Amino acid sequence: MLFTVENTIAYCYTGGKTFHPAQPTAVFIHGAQNDHSVWALQTRYFAHHGWNVLAVDLPGHGRSQGEAKTSVEALAHWLLAVLDAAGVEQAMLAGHSMGSLIALEAAFQAPQRVSHLALLGSTYPMKVSPALLETARNDEQAAIDMVNIWSHSSIAQKPSFPGPGFYAMGGARRLKQRISAINPQQVFYTDFYACNAYANGEKAAAAVRCPTLFIFGARDMMTPPKSTKLLTSTIAHGKLVMVDSGHELMAEQPDAVLDALFSFATS
C-alpha cells in the first residue's frame, strides 16, 4: 500500500489483506538497514485476525522513497504522518530495535494516537560504538556482516524464517545488502547515527501511559536485556517477555513473538 507522506512515496505492507479503516490498526516498525519483510509472519497473522496492518518501510528503506532520516524524532514525525495519510486515529505501535525508539518517540509526540506500545529488542540509550559507526560509514558491507553475526544466536534456529528451508542468517544478510543496493546513501550509518543521537528516550518513557510490552531476546548481543533497565524501570507498568533468541527476535522466535504480541494487542 502506497501513501504520499511529506511529499514522498511511503510503502506499507498490509499483511496480504485490504486495509479497512473500521478495524483496529497495528503498525510495525523495522530496525536499522531493514524493511517491512522482517515482520512477515507476525503481520500476516494480525492481518488475517481482524487487524489492519501497516508494516512500514522507513524513508529510504526498501520501497519507500526519499532519504533516510537522521533523527528518531523526525522518523516518529514521519510515522505519525503515515497514520494521517492512512486515516488512522489510533494504533498499536510495535517497533524493533531502532524501530522501538521511533515507536517510543511517536508515543511521546502524540500519546493519543497510540493505543498499545510494543518494544522489541529495545534499549535506551541505544548507543552505537564509535568503531561500528565508523565501519558503517566507511565499509558498509563489513558493518552488515558484523551486525548480522551479532544479531543471531544460532545457525539452527527452528522453525526458521519465514519458514522451513530458509536460512535466517543468510536472509537477514541479503536483506541488509539489498537495502544498500536500492539506496546507496549510507542508510546503515544514518540509522546508527539516529539511534546513537537520540536523547529523548528517558523523557519519552516517563510519559508513556498506554499498555506497554517489552520483548527481549535472552541472547541478544545488540541490545542485551541487562541494558534495558532504564526503559523497563521508567515504564514500570510494562509487561516483560523474554524469548530464547538473539537480536533478530521475529525471525528466531516467530511464534513466541507473535503470541506475545497478539495476546498483548487483544488483551
Add this chain to the structure above:
Amino acid sequence: MSGPKYPGFDTLSLHAGAAPDPATGARATPIHFTSSFAFKSSDHAASLFNMERAGHVYSRISNPTNAVLEERIAALEGGVAGIATASGQAAMHLGLSTIAGAGSHIVASRALYGGSHNLLAYTLKRFGIETTFVDPRDADAWSSAIRPNTKVLFAETLGNPGLDVLNIPHIAAIAHEHFLPLMVDATFTTPYLLRPFEHGADLVFHSATKFLCGHGTAIGGLLVDGGTFDWQAAYDRTGRYAELCEPYDGFHGMVFAEESTVAPFALRARREGLRDFGAVMSPHNAFAVLQGIETLGLRMDRHVTNTRKIVQWLLSHPAVESVSYPELPSHPDYALAQTLLPKGAGAVFTFNLRGDRAAGQRFVDSLKIFSHLANVGDAKSLVIHPASTTHFRVPNDQLALAGIRQGTMRLSVGLEDADDLIEDLAHGLKQSQKGA
C-alpha cells in the same frame, strides 16, 4: 574494525540448520518419516496454511529432516533458502518452471549434462519454453541470444563432460545487464570448491546424488536461492517475473516479492512448484545427503588430490592421446580455473584413448576398481563412455561441439588409494591397446 566471523565451511557442514533434537536430545538429525504433522488447534492449522506461522503441514511441502538439509545447503552456498527435491533433474525443473512458462525463452550453455539438454531441448519445448544453446565461452553468443521473453541464463559451473569452466562473473554481468538471473548447475564443484553466488550467480542447483551425498546411495536434488537477484527491479524495468511480483491466484493473491524482499523465488518455488509438481525429496534421502555433507570438505580434498595424481600419470601414458582437466595449462579455461577454482577443478575429467571405440570398450571392461556406471561423485571411482551413455541422444555435430569424441572416457575419481587407482588404469590401458 576487526569483527566477528561467520562459521567456517566445515563447521557449517556439520551444524547449519541442525541442533540437538529438542524433544529427545538426539544429536544426529532424526529422520522424520511422516507424511503429515498434527495441528495444535484449528487456528494453528489455518495460520500454517496461510504462512502466518512457520512450521510443517505435509511432507510434500516441508519436512523437518529436509529442512535441515535445505538450510544447510543454503548456508554452505551463502544463499537464503534451499529446497530439497526428488532428483537433480527435479531441482532444475523446479527452478526453471518457477519463473518460466509457455512463451518463455531460456539461453543455455550447450555444454550440459545430457539429461539437462533433454529437458531444455525437448521436454520444456513441448510445454512452450524455448531454449537457445550457446558456446559457454562465447560472451557475444550469450548476449545476442537474449530475447524480450528470455527469463534466465543457464549453465553448468563445470560443463559436462568437457569441463568448460563457466566464467560466472562475466556471464552474470551479461545477465544482470539485461535484468536476468543466472542459474547454474554446481553439481561438479559443490560449494566447497566454488560458491557461485560470490561470483554473481543468482540461483544454484545440485544433483545431491553426486558429491554432496557422496556415497552413491540416494537420488536427490537441491535448489538454492541466492537472494541476490532483485526480481521487483527486473519486473519494474521489463515486466518479467509477474509470477513473483503480481498477486498469485494460487495462494490467496499473495505477492511473493512483497512477502519477502530477498527470497520471493524460494517462496514461490515451494508454494507452487513443490506443492503442485510434487517432486519432493524423501526424508530418508535427505538424511543420507546430510550424512554426506558432514564430510564434504574432507572428501573433496581427497577427491581432488587423487584426481591430480591420476591426471599427471595419464599425461605421460602412451595409450592416452589427451587429458582434459582445467588445472592443465593445455585446457582452454586454465587461467579461469586458477581464479575461480583455487581449491581444485573437481574430480571428474575426461581423457581420450588412442584407438577406436573397441579400444574404449576393452579399457572399460578390464577395469577392476573403477566401476562402469552412469554416475559421478561417488566415494568409489567410476568410469563411463559418454558417447554411448549419458550423451547418446545428443546428435554427433553437437557432441563434437561439446568436445566429446567416440573415444572419450570420463572418470569420476573416488577416495581409494591413488596408487591402486593408477594400477587399475594401467591395466585397463594395456588391455585397450591389445589388437590395436
